[in-house]
Amino acid sequence: xxxxxxxxxxxxxxxxxxxxxxxxxxxxxxxxxxxxxxxxxxxxxxxxxxxxxxxxxxxxxxxxxxxxxxxxxxxxxxxxxxxxxxxxxxxxxxxxxxxxxxxxxxxxxxxxxxxxxxxxxxxxxxxxxxxxxxxxxxxxxxxxxxxxxxxxxxxxxxxxxxxxxxxxxxxxxxxxxxxxxxxxxxxxxxxxxxxxxxxxxxxxxxxxxxxxxxxxxxxxxxxxxxxxxxxxxxxxxxxxxxxxxxxxxxxxxxxxxxxxxxxxxxxxxxxxxxxxxxxxxxxxxxxxxxxxxxxxxxxxxxxxxxxxxxxxxxxxxxxxxxxxxxxxxxxxxxxxxxxxxxxxxxxxxxxxxxxxxxxxxxxxxxxxxxxxxxxxxxxxxxxxxxxxxxxxxxxxxxxxxxxxxxxxxxxxxxxxxxxxxxxxxxxxxxxxxxxxxxxxxxxxxxxxxxxxxxxxxxxxxxxxxxxxxxxxxxxxxxxxxxxxxxxxxxxxxxxxxxxxxxxxxxxxxxxxxxxxxxxxxxxxxxxxxxxxxxxxxxxxxxxxxxxxxxxxxxxxxxxxxxxxxxxxxxxxxxxxxxxxxxxxxxxxxxxxxxxxxxxxxxxxxxxxxxxxxxxxxxxxx
Amino acid sequence: xxxxxxxxxxxxxxxxxxxxxxxxxxxxxxxxxxxxxxxxxxxxxxxxxxxxxxxxxxxxxxxxxxxxxxxxxxxxxxxxxxxxxxxxxxxxxxxxxxxxxxxxxxxxxxxxxxxxxxxxxxxxxxxxxxxxxxxxxxxxxxxxxxxxxxxxxxxxxxxxxxxxxxxxxxxxxxxxxxxxxxxxxxxxxxxxxxxxxxxxxxxx
Numbered sequence: 001x002x003x004x005x006x007x008x009x010x011x012x013x014x015x016x017x018x019x020x021x022x023x024x025x026x027x028x029x030x031x032x033x034x035x036x037x038x039x040x041x042x043x044x045x046x047x048x049x050x051x052x053x054x055x056x057x058x059x060x061x062x063x064x065x066x067x068x069x070x071x072x073x074x075x076x077x078x079x080x081x082x083x084x085x086x087x088x089x090x091x092x093x094x095x096x097x098x099x100x101x102x103x104x105x106x107x108x109x110x111x112x113x114x115x116x117x118x119x120x121x122x123x124x125x126x127x128x129x130x131x132x133x134x135x136x137x138x139x140x141x142x143x144x145x146x147x148x149x150x151x152x153x154x155x156x157x158x159x160x161x162x163x164x165x166x167x168x169x170x171x172x173x174x175x176x177x178x179x180x181x182x183x184x185x186x187x188x189x190x191x192x193x194x195x196x197x198x199x200x201x202x203x204x205x206x207x208x209x210x211x212x213x214x215x216x217x218x219x220x221x222x223x224x225x226x227x228x229x230x231x232x233x234x235x236x237x238x239x240x241x242x243x244x245x246x247x248x249x250x251x252x253x254x255x256x257x258x259x260x261x262x263x264x265x266x267x268x269x270x271x272x273x274x275x276x277x278x279x280x281x282x283x284x285x286x287x288x289x290x291x292x293x294x295x296x297x298x299x300x301x302x303x304x305x306x307x308x309x310x311x312x313x314x315x316x317x318x319x320x321x322x323x324x325x326x327x328x329x330x331x332x333x334x335x336x337x338x339x340x341x342x343x344x345x346x347x348x349x350x351x352x353x354x355x356x357x358x359x360x361x362x363x364x365x366x367x368x369x370x371x372x373x374x375x376x377x378x379x380x381x382x383x384x385x386x387x388x389x390x391x392x393x394x395x396x397x398x399x400x401x402x403x404x405x406x407x408x409x410x411x412x413x414x415x416x417x418x419x420x421x422x423x424x425x426x427x428x429x430x431x432x433x434x435x436x437x438x439x440x441x442x443x444x445x446x447x448x449x450x451x452x453x454x455x456x457x458x459x460x461x462x463x464x465x466x467x468x469x470x471x472x473x474x475x476x477x478x479x480x481x482x483x484x485x486x487x488x489x490x491x492x493x494x495x496x497x498x499x500x501x502x503x504x505x506x507x508x509x510x511x512x513x514x515x516x517x518x519x520x521x522x523x524x525x526x527x528x529x530x531x532x533x534x535x536x537x538x539x540x541x542x543x544x545x546x547x548x549x550x551x552x553x554x555x556x557x558x559x560x561x562x563x564x565x566x567x568x569x570x571x572x573x574x575x576x577x578x579x580x581x582x583x584x585x586x587x588x589x590x591x592x593x594x595x596x597x598x599x600x601x602x603x604x605x606x607x608x609x610x611x612x613x614x615x616x617x618x619x620x621x
Numbered sequence: 622x623x624x625x626x627x628x629x630x631x632x633x634x635x636x637x638x639x640x641x642x643x644x645x646x647x648x649x650x651x652x653x654x655x656x657x658x659x660x661x662x663x664x665x666x667x668x669x670x671x672x673x674x675x676x677x678x679x680x681x682x683x684x685x686x687x688x689x690x691x692x693x694x695x696x697x698x699x700x701x702x703x704x705x706x707x708x709x710x711x712x713x714x715x716x717x718x719x720x721x722x723x724x725x726x727x728x729x730x731x732x733x734x735x736x737x738x739x740x741x742x743x744x745x746x747x748x749x750x751x752x753x754x755x756x757x758x759x760x761x762x763x764x765x766x767x768x769x770x771x772x773x774x775x776x777x778x779x780x781x782x783x784x785x786x787x788x789x790x791x792x793x794x795x796x797x798x799x800x801x802x803x804x805x806x807x808x809x810x811x812x813x814x815x816x817x818x819x820x821x822x823x824x825x
Contacts, residue, residue: 419728419732420721420724420725420727420728420729421725421728421729421731421732422732423725424729451711452720452721452724454711454712454717455717455718455720455721455724456721458714458717458718458721459721482660482664483656483659483660483663483664484663486656486659486660486663487656487660489656490653490656490657490660493641493642493645493649493652493653493656494649494653528801537642537645553793553794553796553797554797554800556791556793556794556797556798557794557797557798557801560794589770589771589772592767592770592771593767593771595740595767596764596767596768596771598740598744599743599744599760599763599764599767600764602744602745602747603747603760606747606748607752
């Protein structure tokens with residue numbers, strides 16, 4: 001019945017309330033098998049208060065108990081006149097009965113202790129007679145009130161639960177309310193209880209989702225609650241307990257008179273099997289929270305207090321059900337949130353409540369086109385080689401000095417490792433160096449750590465004016481060193497007197513033949529690999545480097561530690577050479593100026609629009 | 622055994638390479654052999670990668686997967702390059718010119734695109750991250766080094782200013798050195814973990 005109080009159980013894990021028939025906490029998913037009980041199950045009063053001290057004893061009894069602490073319980077029982085003394089136990093042994101009779105017959109036989117007790121009682125009666133009576137009466141009233149409350153509570157428990165009265169299990173009504181089907185007819189509702197075990201299993205799995213654990217016993221017990229036929233529900237409530245049902249239920253049954261056959265069948269069942277047969281009232285999904293129908297059922301009740309209490313109970317139940325439903329929806333939302341987080345894992349964070357403005361898109365496009373246009377204009381129209389760095393850096397100066405110090409009797413190994421995209425920058429830096437080596441008649445060879453170095457070398461030699469001099473099949477054409485850092489280490493430990501140990505690269509130059517190594521690379525990793533794998537094994541080898549601008553910072557520590565004698569990078573080529581003519585310094589600086597201006601504009605623009613505050617990251621549900 | 626064997630091989634290999642470096646006179650030759658084995662293995666791994674690439678994209682083409690046209694272009698480019706290199710030789714000037722003519726503009730365009738993307742994201746940094754210590758330090762350093770890169774301050778030829786510029790230009794080296802120290806320590810720790818079998822990068 002909707003108006004009944006819900007029997008709740010408290011989850012031991014989260015402390016929140018659940019319906020008694022729940023085998024799993026709807027809040028935290030904790031198993032509640034130990035707390036499981038049927039709706040309408042008779043719960044006998046526990047002896048939980050047995051050991052508790054009677055804190056509500058009247059004052060005179062407390063005083064009496066304090067004063068008679070020294071008196072044995074058997075002796076106290078001998079006082080038959082005291083109001084608080086217990087009655088004689090009919091199961092007491094004969095000798096005790098005889099003693100009690102003698103005590104009653106002979107005053108002296110009661111002994112000193114009994115006399116003392118009597119004196120105490122008389123004294124108490126004299127001193128606190130009126131107060132004692134009042135306190136005792138108040139205590140009796142309180143005990144009676146507690147007993148009535150307990151009786152009422154028991155009666156509520158023994159009432160048919162909402163499941164039983166309406167014929168629709170509690171969980172089923174909740175599920176129907178959660179997923180109401182449009183156009184569901186009464187006929188469909190009547191047949192709705194024809195659930196097979198498989199369907200119920202699937203339904204629970206669908207509702208509980210990941211929290212669902214297949215449990216044999218509780219589920220079986222739950223399934224016992226389900227009606228086996230679509231018309232009648234037999235509840236296992238003894239008639240003795242049925243007497244405790246409120247009159248309102250009888251009136252309700254009268255308000256909805258069953259058919260004659262059904263009534264007769266009910267009476268027969270009641271007489272024969274001591275069980276009550278209640279007619280099943282199907283509840284539609286839309287009627288779960290429809291209080292009008294229940295109000296109609298309550299029209300026959302005369303007691304306004306009962307009606308008010310029922311309304312409160314109904315509201316409480318409704319709130320409990322809604323709370324559970326909200327939790328279920330909350331679980332779905334959590335799942336949706338988790339899915340969203342997983343799907344958005346690699347995406348950039350979205351700012352809170354800020355949507356892209358179409359106006360800004362056009363602004364960005366215009367700014368981007370303006371930047372590209374300015375760069376194109378600078379590339380096309382700015383004269384090259386007019387701007388020279390007035391202050392050569394320390395690595396530049398040292399490189400020039402070491403290059404000048406290389407005599408024709410020295411040998412130089414050129415190690416190439418760079419991408420095609422870095423070729424213009426590195427070729428601009430390496431071309432004057434190669435020219436100077438060639439002019440000085442220094443013998444040099446080249447190896448490449450990358451396959452594309454084979455055709456990049458051709459471009460480099462052509463720019464240095466060496467291609468025509470060398471031809472195609474000279475020893476200065478680079479040798480491909482396959483194997484990366486393994487090959488570097490192999491080359492460094494491969495000794496000249498044991499060439500047979502090298503199995504793969506027969507034409508590999510011997511490092512012992514060289515005095516200088518010139519690294520030409522756009523990767524600091526290559527420089528680091530060379531310095532870590534090769535240089536420690538070749539102490540007499542001096543290392544120079546030509547690197548791209550973006551990697552210059554990464555090799556600066558090697559320069560200041562002396563592992564690299566000198567290096568050239570970016571626009572810091574050899575001083576007083578034609579590097580600037582190859583790499584247009586003006587275009588380079590124009591590009592930097594444009595980026596600088598854009599950067600400043602971006603800072604001020606964002607500051608003006610209040611975007612410099614840290615935005616909250618919105619997580620969409 | 623399936624898990625122990627790779628650990629044993631890795632530890633023995635590492636110990637052998639270390640011994641070869643420390644006792645180069647006596648074990649250097651054998652170390653070279655071991656390194657050549659490693660090079661051959663890496664080449665085989667590259668072949669496996671190529672085979673995987675071909676099988677995957679041929680599968681895409683056969684199934685008519687969405688965007689299979691890109692798979693078709695990739696497979697055809699690979700096959701044409703492989704066949705031409707095999708027939709003409711990788712030292713052939715025509716072949717090299719052909720390859721270089723494709724590779725250089727592609728990689729240069731990609732590098733230019735990366736530069737633009739980096740510039741765009743540096744400008745969007747404030748809107749995405751707001752105004753905090755990271756963006757503030759980034760802004761100051763970016764503006765400072767962009768101004769230094771223009772060479773305007775260096776053209777003033779003022780002694781103390783030039784000294785200050787040199788100090789500022791040396792600041793990035795401090796960060797780079799810290800990174801190198803971190804890399805060295807990380808490499809050392811990783812090597813120790815591999816040696817004792819605590820780290821198994823070769824495992825599943």
